[in-house]
Structure formats: C-alpha cells, structure tokens
Amino acid sequence: MQRDEETKRARDEVTDAPPSSTSSFRLSVASSLALLCCAALLTAFALTSWLAWRHKCATYDEPMHLVAAWIQIHDADFRCNPEDPPLWKYYAIAGLSRDRLKIDHSSPGWSAMLQNVARHDPFARYTLYQTPGTDADAVLNAARAHMVLLGALFAAVIAWWAWRLAGPLAAVVATAAFCLDPNFLANAPLVKNDVPIALALLGLTAALWLVGRRATLFRCAAVGLLLGAGLTTKFSGLLGIPILALLLLGRVVLPDPWSVLAWTARTRLHRLLAACAIALAALALSYALIWACYDFRFRMGNAPNTVSDFHDVLQITARYQAIRDHQPSWDLTVYQLEQWAAQWRPDRFVRSVLWINQHHLLPNAWLVGLLYTYGSTMYRGTFLCGQLSLSGWWYYFPLAMAFKTPLATLIGLALALCVWLAKLRGRFAALWHRPWTVIAAGVPPALYLFMALRSNVNLGLRHILPVYPFLFIWMGVVAAAAAARWPKSTAAVIAAFLLGLAVETYCAYPDFLPFFNVAAGGARGGLGLLSDSNLDWGQDLPSLRDWQKLHPDRQLALCYFGSVDPRYYGIRYQNLPFSQAPNDLPVFIHPPAVLAISATFLQGLHMNSAMHRRYQLLLHGQQLIAVLGGSIYLYEVR
Numbered sequence: 001m002q003r004d005e006e007t008k009r010a011r012d013e014v015t016d017a018p019p020s021s022t023s024s025f026r027l028s029v030a031s032s033l034a035l036l037c038c039a040a041l042l043t044a045f046a047l048t049s050w051l052a053w054r055h056k057c058a059t060y061d062e063p064m065h066l067v068a069a070w071i072q073i074h075d076a077d078f079r080c081n082p083e084d085p086p087l088w089k090y091y092a093i094a095g096l097s098r099d100r101l102k103i104d105h106s107s108p109g110w111s112a113m114l115q116n117v118a119r120h121d122p123f124a125r126y127t128l129y130q131t132p133g134t135d136a137d138a139v140l141n142a143a144r145a146h147m148v149l150l151g152a153l154f155a156a157v158i159a160w161w162a163w164r165l166a167g168p169l170a171a172v173v174a175t176a177a178f179c180l181d182p183n184f185l186a187n188a189p190l191v192k193n194d195v196p197i198a199l200a201l202l203g204l205t206a207a208l209w210l211v212g213r214r215a216t217l218f219r220c221a222a223v224g225l226l227l228g229a230g231l232t233t234k235f236s237g238l239l240g241i242p243i244l245a246l247l248l249l250g251r252v253v254l255p256d257p258w259s260v261l262a263w264t265a266r267t268r269l270h271r272l273l274a275a276c277a278i279a280l281a282a283l284a285l286s287y288a289l290i291w292a293c294y295d296f297r298f299r300m301g302n303a304p305n306t307v308s309d310f311h312d313v314l315q316i317t318a319r320y321q322a323i324r325d326h327q328p329s330w331d332l333t334v335y336q337l338e339q340w341a342a343q344w345r346p347d348r349f350v351r352s353v354l355w356i357n358q359h360h361l362l363p364n365a366w367l368v369g370l371l372y373t374y375g376s377t378m379y380r381g382t383f384l385c386g387q388l389s390l391s392g393w394w395y396y397f398p399l400a401m402a403f404k405t406p407l408a409t410l411i412g413l414a415l416a417l418c419v420w421l422a423k424l425r426g427r428f429a430a431l432w433h434r435p436w437t438v439i440a441a442g443v444p445p446a447l448y449l450f451m452a453l454r455s456n457v458n459l460g461l462r463h464i465l466p467v468y469p470f471l472f473i474w475m476g477v478v479a480a481a482a483a484a485r486w487p488k489s490t491a492a493v494i495a496a497f498l499l500g501l502a503v504e505t506y507c508a509y510p511d512f513l514p515f516f517n518v519a520a521g522g523a524r525g526g527l528g529l530l531s532d533s534n535l536d537w538g539q540d541l542p543s544l545r546d547w548q549k550l551h552p553d554r555q556l557a558l559c560y561f562g563s564v565d566p567r568y569y570g571i572r573y574q575n576l577p578f579s580q581a582p583n584d585l586p587v588f589i590h591p592p593a594v595l596a597i598s599a600t601f602l603q604g605l606h607m608n609s610a611m612h613r614r615y616q617l618l619l620h621g622q623q624l625i626a627v628l629g630g631s632i633y634l635y636e637v638r
Helices: 002-013 029-053 062-074 087-092 108-112 117-129 136-166 168-179 182-187 194-213 217-231 235-253 268-293 311-326 334-342 348-358 364-376 396-404 407-421 426-433 435-453 461-485 487-506 522-526 541-550 609-619
Strands: 258-260 263-265 382-384 387-389 556-559 593-598 623-628 632-637
Touching: 029 136, 029 168, 029 182, 062 087, 062 117, 062 136, 087 136, 087 268, 108 117, 117 136, 117 311, 136 168, 136 194, 136 461, 168 461, 168 487, 182 194, 182 461, 194 217, 194 235, 194 435, 194 461, 217 235, 217 268, 235 268, 235 364, 235 435, 258 268, 263 268, 311 334, 311 364, 348 364, 382 396, 396 435, 396 461, 407 461, 407 487, 435 461, 461 487, 541 623, 541 632, 593 609, 609 632
Parallel strands: 556 593
Antiparallel strands: 258 263, 382 387, 593 632, 623 632
C-alpha cells in the first residue's frame, strides 16, 4: 500500500495535477500571512540593499559596464566591454536620457577600443569622472536602482518555486534566506551581471522543471528565451546548454508519461524525440535572441570599419595560456611571458571561434567577448588564507562559502541536511519519491559548482552565486516537511534561524561587500582569508573623503585599488607605487603622514612581491588608526 502511494506521488509530480493543500496557492489565513511575509522581506531587501550602497562609489568594473551600456543603447555600438554581453545592460540604464553622459566620439580612446581591450577602462574613467558637467554618482545610482528591482524579482522567483514545491512555509524560509543574505544584499544593486546570470539560470531551471511536468508552448518558449537570456548576460550562461541537455535527458529516462503540447509521450523513444524537439527549438530561439541583442548586425558599430580582427584578443589569449601551461612563480617577468607567448598556437576552441567569425555566424562583438573571456579565465592572480597564486585552488569556493555565508545559514543548511538524511516517514517521505524535482533542482547547482571547482578564476564568491538559490529553496522545502512532523520544535528552530540571520546581517550594515561571518572573524578577519570582490572592490572613496574632511591638515598618501578617480570626490592625496588612482608620478612621502592603502594591496595582490615587502616594511610597527568600510586601512606613518 505504501509503495502504491509513493508511485502515485511520483506520477503526480511530473503532471500538472492539482497540488496538495500544503503547496496550493489558495488564500487561506496561513497563505495570506506567508504572502505578506514574503512581500515584507522583498521590500526590506530592496530598501536595505539600496541604502547600503547609496553613499558608496562605483566598484572596480561598474564604470566600464555603465559606459558600455550607455554606448550600446544611445549609439548602437558594442565596442566597449564586449566580454560582458549586452542584454542586462539594456535593462540597467533603460529610461535614462542621453544627455546625462557625454561620450567623446572624437577622442583617440574611442577608436582604440575597437582593437585594444585595455583602453576600455581609461575611456570609461575619463567619461564618468573627468568630463565636465557629468554627475557620475547620479547616473550610477539610477542604474543601481534598476538592478535592485532585479534582485527583488530574484527573491520572488525563489519564493514562487519554493511555494510550488512545499507550500507557504517553504516560501517564507527560502525568501528570508535570500533577502537576509549579505552577499546578495551586496551584489544585487551593482551594475554587474553576477546576480542577473544567477537569476537567468534559476529561471531556466524552473522553466525546465515546468516543461518536465507538462510541456506547453508557453513553457517551451520560456526555456528558449531564458537560455538566450543567459547567453546574452554572461558567458558562464553557456552552462545553460548542458543544463538543458541533462535535464531533458533526465526527463526521457523517467518512466512516467510526458504530456507534450497535445501529445502524450508514453514510450522512451517518443520522450526522446520530444526532448530533442524542445532542445532544438530552445537553441534556435536563443540563437535569434543573441542576434537581436546586437541589433541583428555582425559589426560592432554602424560604420563599415567597426569589426575587430581579434589581434589584441589573440595576444591576450596567448599570454594567459602561456602562463597557465608553464605555471610560473608570482614574479613573472615580461621577457619570460613574451618568449612563451611567441610559441603559442591556437587550440581547437580558438580556431572554432575564428571560423565562426569568418563566416559571420554570430555577431563579432559576442565572439570577441567569448574569446577574451576564454583567454582571461586561464589564470588570474588570487589570494586565499594568506597565500598568493596565479592558478587558484580547487577548494577556493568551498572555503569562500564557509567564510562568507552567514553562520545562521550554515547552521540551517546543516540541520536541513540532517533532517533530509533521516528519511522520515509519512509526509516527508514524499520528498524522496519526486525524482523529477530532485533531477531538475539538483543537477544545475551540482554542475555549476563542479565547473567552479575546476576554474582558475578565484576572484570572489560572486562567481558562485547561482548555487545559493537552490540551497535556499531546498532548505525551505525541508523546513516545511519537518514542520509537518514536529510543528512546535520546527517553529522554534525557524524563529531562531531568522533572528540569528537578521542580527548577523544587519550588524554588517552598510558594509555588506566585505562581510565575513562571525566564525571567520568578520571583515577584519577576512583580511587574512580572501581578497578582491570578497572584501575590497574600490567602493569606499566617499568614506575616505569624509575622513579627510574631519582631518584637513593631515598629509594623505594613497595606494588605491579601484577604477574611480579620487579627485572626483575632492580627495587630496599623493600617489604611492602601484596605486591605481590617477597621477603623473608616484612621490615620496615625508612623515608624519597618513597612509591609506586598499586591503587588496595590503594583501599583496596585483603587485609584485618586492613591492609588497616594501609596503610591509613601511607599515611594520606603524599604528592602524582606522578601517574605512572594511576596505581602506589608514596607518599613521612616523
């Protein structure tokens, strides 16, 4: 009898049969309260995230993304920042008038961007911070407001799927885990594509889950559009293709009949034919969306001479691949690099991209961005637990998740795992007999995490954000099932989880980017653990400006990591070696002075070891007088 019931649940799970009372959307009292809670969480998320970034400057990549978005909308040109596809950029600055930014089309940097990706950052910095009459912060904050709303949509999708799987309590727990997570609060408002690609992959997975239950025309179209959204948001969206293939293959293997449009596929062969048809249609639709995002034009711009010949990108790929193959020490000389790069020969992937470009099968800008991303991900300088590396570590992201995930969430996930492994009887046992949901919700995060472990790009937790929504939804589903078995004790655990998560997160306000959990020692402890976008992304120049206003007579020496011009905020400084702040030449500082150094440079990342030792000697025994926003360290140098 129990086996028959389990079989019935499994069959119901791959159809659109009416859901049980725990997962329906009937507006009972409990459902109404859950909807109010989810709405309140979404509102709190948007307001908290927006206010936290209201008085912080652009992070390292935001100026380039913002200017690139402006150029592609108002000039229909894709020469700036091709390594980040354009779909999300259309949204980021939609509705902002053309005259709020002034693009200098006559400058040498404008034409240089076509053949030299190194010119993108200087052009963006000049446009935003050195062009008279430009209010860079006003434009940035307007774009950030758009991105915050996209983060709220992300939370709504999580709530919807958790509700469909296990009812209102699951939706509340999953939504709270997302909305009170400092990493999403930190990344959602940024003019970056890390949160948009996570949303696109979650949406693609949810659409495939619906297609596996019953494949309607609307659902199949949604799969194609969301796959295309991933491919035109970030090049890691290419993982959407194997996700599509694996999930459809999983649906073929399941023995249950599959309703596809007006046809029921009962045999495995029929299900395979249906899956192939859906996959081909999705690929065709996503291919069309790529062309649509580039105005159905092969060239980067409207002019005939706006086609990249790949020379600069091929040189970059040659250098990066040479570093990957030779595994050099941290202090790599230019001569060594050029010698190795001269021996480089294009591999099969590079030759394929060049062939596709030669035959105009995809837009030139999309292919340039794809090849640049391929080359630049072969190696990146990275920092982990006091160590520097050019190739990273396979365990980087598991440790990053352990350091930067709130302690309350880690404990909640551990408890959910214990309950899950217990294989409780009764209502909870149904969770083990829903194979299509297990496949649909388990394969994508597992695949994404596996690829991340093999990646050399160990720059920040932001690259693993697509994994988190699945963990939040799973935790909500387990919580709902446990509440059905132990209502009182589960309610107490959920209340403690929500309280602990809220306290830990809001204690970090407004500095969510350098958040590290209590066990990792907070932002100060994070200085010895992780670098770059985990901690310091150049976001705290306004805090340095405010400090200087309070100490107008102090001489300030600056070693800044970031792409923003400190002079835009009225900061008076003398530049130090390796500082990325604009200045003609570094100067010698005569003590007493205050040295402001970004955490990234304090850790030795993005500078050679000899210069790092000089900074260590300079700061040895000096007094740390302040830490601004968790990212800029001020030392009294006497």
